[in-house]
Amino acid sequence: MIVNQFLILAALLFSIGVYGVLVRRNAVLVLLSVELMLTAVNINLVAFGAMIQDTIRSGSVFALFVITVAAAEVGIGLAIVLLIFRNRSSANVDELDLMKW
């Protein structure tokens, strides 16, 4: 295995996630696409960790940190989406123009 195959796969998944974030209108689906992007980052981290084989295992450790922060992000994000839905009875990100000047 060479490291480039993982990097290209991760770049592909990341750009698919970017497309999803840009094109989806439902806030839950936007969060799903963000999860895809975070997965791509994790693949990069673990591949680099396997490449350099350091004694402090930085690749795996940082992948674990990314997973933890992603879990926190999903919890807060869905709570916010739920609150928006309760107030405006819609989870459509196009209609959230409250802060638009």
Add this chain to the structure above:
Amino acid sequence: MSFGEWIAEPENIVFLVIAGAMVGASLVVVLSRNVVHAALMLVVALGGSAALFLLLGAEFVAWTVVLVYIGAVVVLFLFGIMITRAPTGRDPADLDHTRRWPAALIALAVFATIATATTMAFEDTEVTGDVVGAEALGDVLFSRYVIPFEVVSFVLLAALIGGIVLARKDPDR
């Protein structure tokens, strides 16, 4: 390294199968018109990433992905979809923007930039799937990384409390 040499290694065939499944599943995640299918296909994509981690020897990270993502996060997403009554039917007209082509162009540009920038530096650098077990990871997490570990656990606690406060019904209304 030519493609013939590359494909001759059996683990690369495994990689190709997993990568194809992941890319297909993530395309369904961003393209599907059915919200529940999108969430379920995320399970396939994340399971593929767990399989890749196993291939790279990061077994603890792989099982953490299975537990945290597939076990908890996707269930949370399904709850979110059901609670916000997202259009779960067959033909929700307003799930996507109408301007798909600029978004696809930007995604393609992002892919080209990241792929060229990252692959230029490591031409044929080999990776080996040496196992990083839970024991080695636990040793280093509780010695070298103990402060980031505590910070991350604090972040999780704050997110937990914040999620409860945000999603709770306001008693004054």
